[in-house]
Amino acid sequence: METYGFHSLHGRGAVIASGIKAARPDLNVWLTTGDGDSMAIGGNHFIHMIRRNIDINVIIFNNRIYGLTKGQYSPTTRFGTVTKSSPDGTIEKPFEPGELVMGAQGTFFARVIDKEPKGMEEVFIDAGKHNGTSIIEVLQNCVIFNDATHEIIVGKDVRDDRVILLKHGEKMIFGKEANKGLVFDGNDLKVVTIGENGITLDDILVHDKTTKNPNMHYMLARMNYPEYPVAIGVIRSVEQDTYDDLLTAQVNHAVENATIRTTTELLNSGKVFEIK
Ligand SMILES: Cc1ncc(C[n+]2csc(CCOP(=O)(O)OP(=O)(O)O)c2C)c(N)n1
Ligand SMILES: [Mg+2]
Incomplete structure (x- = not known):
């Protein structure tokens, strides 16, 4: 197809992106997804994409709500929030995407703020360079169905005391x-x-984003207000074999060692009967 992108079925973006990268390892693949898309309907695909460490860059717009369907609570909605599907407040503890990434053996996790394009740009470049699944969580506002959801953290007057920008090698x-x-x-x-x-x-x-042991990155990813500042920047970035590299190596090896090289050879191999 002559295209640079397309929409897939809700919840299945990770599957489509994995298939594209497996079939066309030369492509630079980016997947955009929501908190509901990646952690509810597509939760299973999300963790296995990360576990495989397939070389895909994933941007999660975390507005802590199902926006498109007009405001039902999602797996990242804060406990107690009143939404269209929780009129008396949610009674579920939310996921922090970073916790799932660490639990699924993720190699790259970063968090950015929607209204800070400069920091976002740096992180996107880092994610693009990372060989493996890069997960970037965007603290994203939804003006219509969950307005100001992140203001308690990123609001102009409070941001500096409630956000910590992590930089590799710095205090x-x-x-x-x-x-x-x-x-x-x-x-x-x-x-x-x-x-x-x-x-x-x-x-x-x-901060050391490169430690193989994810324990410290897990603690940093789950920090939350009011006890802690919320961490932004690249929290984890470690090198590890990718699924697509290993797959390509396996395919090349199989091709090199194949005794049957063409369809005609295949049809004439094994037991062949001649019909008269
Ligand atoms: C297979 C399928 N199931 C359900 C829906 C309905 N649906 C569309 S968007 C959505 C939730 C989206 O939430 P999120 O991923 O957080 O994205 P947002 O709209 O908040 O950016 C749902 C349930 C759908 N389109 N397709
Ligand atoms: Mg959402």
Whole structure:
């Protein structure tokens, strides 16, 4: 087909994209999806695409609602939210997409804010370069059916105290005064203030997106307001074999070692009967 993109059936984007990448490994494949599409109807495909580490770049527009169908709650809707399908408030604990990515052995996870195109651009470039499944969660507003859902985190007046931009190799600090940071305390991360209780810059953890062990990335991905700032930027990026590379190698090996090379040879192979 002479095209650069098309719509698939709701929930099946990961399947179509996996098929395209398997058949045409030379293509640079990007999949756009919603929180409902990727985590509800397409949840099964989503985790297996990630587990296979097939080289696809995935942008999840997480507006924490089924927008197109006019406002039913999704797997990422916050507990207690009143929606058209939860008139008394949801009684389900939401997924954070990053938790699923780590649980499914993901190799790349990043989070960006819809109204910050500059940060988004840098992350998209990183994701594009990553060999394997790259998942980018966009904290996306839905003006009509879930307006201002992320404002509690990204609102102009609160953003600097409620968001932490993670940069590989740099201290994990944030805040309007850039004086808050993350340390490890007991079994979990903890927010501290530099200059208080004997805490200095040296105590603050450095972000390493490349550690194979996903435990720290899992903790960073699930940080949430009010206990923690929400992490944006590239949280995890590790190199690992991709499904499409391994598949191509297998196909090439099979072709090289095949004793039957053409359809005519195939038809004349094995037991052949001549009909008279
Ligand atoms: C097979 C199928 N089932 C259900 C629907 C109805 N449907 C369309 S969009 C949607 C939910 C979309 O939610 P999300 O993925 O979060 O995207 P948003 O509209 O919020 O961007 C549903 C249930 C459909 N189009 N096709
Ligand atoms: Mg949605």
